[in-house]
Amino acid sequence: MPLRDRxxxxxxxxxxxxxxxxxxTSRSFKEISTRSIKKVPTxxxxxxxxxxxxxxxxxxxxxxxxxxxxxxxxxNINISTSSxxxxxxxxxxxxxxxxxxxxxxxxxxxxxxxxHLLAQYCKxxxxxxxxxxxxxxxxxxxxxxxxxxxxxxxxxxxHVAIVGDIAHSRVARSNVLLLVKMGAHVCVCGPPxxxxxxxxxxxxxxxYHIKEALQGADVVMMLRTxxxxxxxxxxxxxxxxxxLYGLNMEKxxxxxxxxxxxxxxxxxxxxxxDPELAEAGFSVIFEQVTNGVAVRMAxxxxxxxxxxxxxx
Ligand code: CP
Numbered sequence: 338m339p340l341r342d343r344x345x346x347x348x349x350x351x352x353x354x355x356x357x358x359x360x361x362t363s364r365s366f367k368e369i370s371t372r373s374i375k376k377v378p379t380x381x382x383x384x385x386x387x388x389x390x391x392x393x394x395x396x397x398x399x400x401x402x403x404x405x406x407x408x409x410x411x412x413n414i415n416i417s418t419s420s421x422x423x424x425x426x427x428x429x430x431x432x433x434x435x436x437x438x439x440x441x442x443x444x445x446x447x448x449x450x451x452x453h454l455l456a457q458y459c460k461x462x463x464x465x466x467x468x469x470x471x472x473x474x475x476x477x478x479x480x481x482x483x484x485x486x487x488x489x490x491x492x493x494x495x496h497v498a499i500v501g502d503i504a505h506s507r508v509a510r511s512n513v514l515l516l517v518k519m520g521a522h523v524c525v526c527g528p529p530x531x532x533x534x535x536x537x538x539x540x541x542x543x544x545y546h547i548k549e550a551l552q553g554a555d556v557v558m559m560l561r562t563x564x565x566x567x568x569x570x571x572x573x574x575x576x577x578x579x580x581l582y583g584l585n586m587e588k589x590x591x592x593x594x595x596x597x598x599x600x601x602x603x604x605x606x607x608x609x610x611d612p613e614l615a616e617a618g619f620s621v622i623f624e625q626v627t628n629g630v631a632v633r634m635a636x637x638x639x640x641x642x643x644x645x646x647x648x649x
Pocket of ligand 1: 396602
């Protein structure tokens with residue numbers, strides 16, 4: 338069964354069957370990355386273009402690795418040396434890239450809705466949202482849920498605390514949409530200046546006190562303070578932010594003993610998380626990165642090759 342839409346633009350568009358399909362397909366692809374020869378011909382002859390207007394380490398490289406492990410070709414557009422620097426618009430860039438007949442364009446852009454716009458103009462290419470402004474980052478949420486399910490039986494009934502710069506985080510929105518859809522109890526926490534009112538309408542609990550967020554939590558998801566998107570001063574100092582919202586061993590005692598700690602990366606060690614906590618036994622931060630490859634393999638496969646016999 339392929340995905341209903343030819344594009345993956347946001348968690349909002351996915352139903353529960355499609356989410357299960359992506360997660361199950363990701364699980365079946367995980368094993369390929371553990372082989373000595375990490376390559377199958379499943380998407381041979383297909384091509385992916387990574388069109389990243391914003392910096393990325395994890396997402397861009399994992400899309401590239403995912404494509405290559407499935408036998409597809411992948412091309413990275415370097416925005417700073419592309420004709421974008423001469424003023425070429427997003428639509429013209431997309432239409433020109435589409436003219437070379439790629440099968441998928443994965444786009445990251447600072448403007449919310451950029452992937453949706455591209456999808457309107459690029460009818461013969463699948464568009465994947467690799468992060469649009471402060472809106473959505475769907476493959477991040479999918480890899481996060483895959484990682485949670487490696488440690489917990491089910492998402493339904495799970496208590497998930499999402500702590501930090503909620504306002505500027507596309508990861509927060511995509512995770513809230515996905516986790517609530519799958520039946521989790523989600524609590525978002527951060528300074529009042531960094532939690533938009535709209536989050537209450539998503540069916541999550543909102544608190545400004547980290548103790549309240551962490552008490553009884555099965556999953557603690559820490560978010561990066563996104564300096565590059567903060568045009569105002571949202572908290573008095575880094576020291577105060579860390580004291581009130583930064584995760585350390587003391588605060589982790591409020592969560593369940595079996596709780597796991599997540600972070601989408603990149604980590605600001607010493608701002609939202611104690612410098613050593615990322616390597617603690619309860620941290621699954623690097624497992625998230627590993628699962629990112631599997632989820633992106635699944636997304637590429639389901640957008641392009643699901644109707645064909647899988648050759649694994
Ligand atoms: N999590 C995430 O999107 O990381 P990158 O910005 O490095 O892609």
